[in-house]
Amino acid sequence: MIRVELPGNLRTLAGVKGEVCLDVVGPATPRSVLDALEAWYPTLLGTIREHGTGERRAFLRFFACEEDLSHLGMDVLLPDAVMQGKEPFLIIGAVAGG
Secondary structure (H helix, E strand, O other): OEEEEOOHHHHHHHOOOOOEEEOOOOOOOHHHHHHHHHHHOHHHOOOOEOOOOOOEOOOEEEEEOOEEOOOOOOOOOOOHHHHOOOOOEEEEEOOOOO
C-alpha cells in the first residue's frame, strides 16, 4: 500500500477527507502512483499531470521522506519507506508570488 497526501483542493475534488491508500502495480514510481490515483479518482485526471505529456504540472511538487522528487522524473523509484507504507508520498501545491 502506498499512502498519498493530497493538497486540500485535490482532496475536495476527489471527495476524500484525508490520506489516500493505493495498491500500485509494479515498481512504485511517481508515474505508477499517479496512474493508480487517477484510476481510483478520475476527477483528478489532468489536475496533477498535463493531459498531453503526462508530466507534472508546474505548480505541484512531489516529496517523499523529506526529499523533493519533483525534478527527478516520473520514473524514479520511490524510497523504501514509501513503498512499505511507513511514509507518505506527498503532492504539494507550490506557492508563488512576491
